[in-house]
Amino acid sequence: MQTVTSADGTSIAYERHGDGRPLVLLHGGSAPxxxxxxxPCLADxxxxxxxxxxxxxxxxDSDEYSLDRGVEDVQAVVEAVGGDVTLFGHSFGGLLALETARQTPLAGCIAYEPAVLVGEYREQADLAAQMQAHIDAGERRAAMRHYVREVMHGGDVDDLDAWLAEWPPWxxxxxxxxxxARINRAIEGYRLPETLDIDAPVLLLTGTEGPPHLRDGIRAVHDAVPESRFVEFDGVGHGGPAEAPDRVLxxxxxxxxxxxxxxxxQ
Structure with a gap:
């Protein structure tokens, strides 16, 4: 494990595996x-x-968090790693990758279903507040169940308990x-610009079984990033990179x- 100091003095840890050109993987609303x-599929x-x-x-950690703070953390890692870095972010990590790419020279930027909310869904989004209400009531597990239902399944799943029983992070x-909850506050406060000025090449990935609001969001990102490459995987859901690496990688x-x-x- 290595560490780097972010702009506000917070220590950011990172793992490094293998040799070759640097590929930085940014996790979303779960753990590294x-x-x-x-x-293992990439480290060779x-x-x-x-x-x-x-x-x-x-x-x-810090008392306050914002998307800008998250970008600063990624920038610190990119600077520490050095070389021609490609970012690959999943979900909230995808949003971090895109926003970092707006400000930082990169070899490339890859985002799988970045957490970008658009249209009517964004105007009505209150997942952070709903999670916080459960947290305030001492119902942390209920807060996470609500999060998983919304983010992984777009609010629609027949048997959440059965799905969770097979989901490794649970x-x-x-x-x-x-x-x-706090990264969802950052997501809900983000407004996609009409044009995302990114100098690096951009690859946008999605699956046909991903939540509808994130599939809408990635298409809006594709429209906002001139000359981005877009790939869709039939039958793959929001967990695509980890659940179907043979398709995505x-x-x-x-x-x-x-x-x-x-x-x-695809």
Whole structure:
């Protein structure tokens, strides 16, 4: 484990696996362990770097949090790693990757269903407040169940208990309840610009079984990023990179080797 100091003095931890060009994996609303199924598939080819989000894992924390603070954390890791860095973010990590790419020179930016809310859904979004109400009532597990139902399933799942029983992060993810509520505040406060000015090549990934609001969001991002590459995976859900690495990672590798913009369906 290595650490770097972010702009406000907070210690940000990161793991490093393998050798080669640097590929930084940014986890979303779970723990760095989300990437465990992915790292072995990439470490023979790349120097795979897995930061621990502020307040999660081995990283330090602060009383206040914002999207800008999260970007500063990623920038600190990118600077420490050095070289031609590619960012690969999932969910909230995808939003962090995109926002970091607006401000930081990168070799490439990859986002799987970034946590970007658009349209009527964004105007009505109150997941953070609903989670906080459960937290204030001492119902942290209920808060996380609500989060999983909304973010992983778009609010629609036949048997959440059965699904959770097969979901590797459950129930350990309950320990991150407060942290996840606060990143949802940051997500709900974010407004996608009409144009995302990103100099680096951008690859946007989604699955046909992902939550509708995030599938709407990634298409809006695709419209906002000139010449971004868009790939959709049939039958894959929001957990795509970790749940279907055999489907997702070849597209990642192809993009890193040749980031020229194309449209693709898989």
């Amino acid at each position: 362990a989300y990437w465990q199924p992915v790292v 080819e790349y120097s795979v770097v897995v930061p621990h989000r502020r307040g999660v894992g081995a990283s330090g 129930p350990d993810i309950v320990a991150l309840t407060e942290n996840i 070849p597209a990642v590798g192809e993009f890193i080797e040749d980031p020229s913009p194309t449209a693709a369906e």
